[in-house]
Amino acid sequence: MKDEVKTMHSRRALLYMPGDNWKMITKSITLGVDSICMDMEDGTAVNKKAEARATIAKALQELDFGASEKLARVNSVGSGWEQEDIQAVLPFHPDGIVIPKVESYEQVEWASKIIEDAELKNGWPVNSIRILIGVETAKGILNLKEIAAHPRLDSVIFGGEDFAASIGAVRTKDAVELLYARQAVIVACAANDLQAIDIVTIDYKDLEALKLESEFGAGLGFSGKQVIHPNQVPVVQEAFTPSDEAIAYARRIIETFEASQQEGKGAYSLDGKMIDMPLLKNAQKVLARAMAAGK
Ligand code: COA
Ligand code: MG
Numbered sequence: 001m002k003d004e005v006k007t008m009h010s011r012r013a014l015l016y017m018p019g020d021n022w023k024m025i026t027k028s029i030t031l032g033v034d035s036i037c038m039d040m041e042d043g044t045a046v047n048k049k050a051e052a053r054a055t056i057a058k059a060l061q062e063l064d065f066g067a068s069e070k071l072a073r074v075n076s077v078g079s080g081w082e083q084e085d086i087q088a089v090l091p092f093h094p095d096g097i098v099i100p101k102v103e104s105y106e107q108v109e110w111a112s113k114i115i116e117d118a119e120l121k122n123g124w125p126v127n128s129i130r131i132l133i134g135v136e137t138a139k140g141i142l143n144l145k146e147i148a149a150h151p152r153l154d155s156v157i158f159g160g161e162d163f164a165a166s167i168g169a170v171r172t173k174d175a176v177e178l179l180y181a182r183q184a185v186i187v188a189c190a191a192n193d194l195q196a197i198d199i200v201t202i203d204y205k206d207l208e209a210l211k212l213e214s215e216f217g218a219g220l221g222f223s224g225k226q227v228i229h230p231n232q233v234p235v236v237q238e239a240f241t242p243s244d245e246a247i248a249y250a251r252r253i254i255e256t257f258e259a260s261q262q263e264g265k266g267a268y269s270l271d272g273k274m275i276d277m278p279l280l281k282n283a284q285k286v287l288a289r290a291m292a293a294g295k
Helices: 022-028 046-062 082-092 105-122 138-142 160-167 176-192 207-220 232-239 244-262 277-292
Strands: 013-018 035-039 069-073 096-099 130-135 153-158 195-198 224-227 268-270 273-275
Touching: 013 022, 013 232, 022 035, 022 046, 035 046, 046 069, 046 082, 082 096, 082 105, 096 105, 105 130, 130 138, 138 160, 138 176, 153 176, 160 176, 176 195, 176 207, 195 207, 207 224, 207 232, 224 232, 244 268, 244 273, 244 277
Parallel strands: 013 035, 013 224, 035 069, 069 096, 096 130, 130 153, 153 195, 195 224
Antiparallel strands: 268 273
């Protein structure tokens, strides 16, 4: 792939709003949120699809998104709407396209071809429009190994409600019914150097529950979380930003590791804990995340 654009945007919080809702779109650009996802899929009523396409196209042309990433979510490949959706927004260069309910490599390839054609036709760098996919069905999880290897991918977004519906699970507060699939997404992302983005907390008024779910997701290895309401943004962004203590500890590991290597020791003791190569790698990940979050 030529002219590769390598920058990967930090996506601690990815905020959705219905693509036909101009008021919410204009509000979203005032929030300092990492990613703004204007939706043509399930957040948009069936009789508002055309209006959503036109409204998103207008937003991409007229609004200044500042440091927020501007994304457009199309309907799933095979829905019958996807072609018109993607063609309506691509001419105005969104930062990325989100494809929901992906179940095969070919579906990513479909979007990849259309996007690359638009990039070449307009003289934009190849890969300057990123692809994020929703994996949120039983088939999607089963085929994740092939899907996640697609070279155009940036992130895999796990949709908890859709997945529960797909397997017939009852959603619970601690989301134990989703754990296997969430971890499958994290593993596929880690193996392919992609960002893993966690479930929406739909009980958007309960910010304490949101905080706990965000911290749990960050601990599992997710790099960010989907949100649906402005009040969720700061809580999620904080939970996915390494704390000052975590950063200081990571720095100490990196410094002491080098000294220990010089002394010919692969494993050594720091504050009564054993440190070796995997802890160094984790410390480097903490610093990379902190830097991506602007810390
Ligand atoms: N993005 C941007 N702004 C939003 C927003 C969002 N997702 N959700 C709410 N707001 C705005 C409202 O417009 C309102 O703005 P105002 O103060 O300028 O009038 C303010 O935030 C407070 O909204 P509130 O009254 O608390 O929420 P609501 O009852 O109007 O809406 C939801 C609640 C859940 C219906 C709404 O947040 C929503 O539609 N979220 C997105 C859902 C979605 O896209 N789902 C598909 C993907 S999972
Ligand atoms: Mg969904």
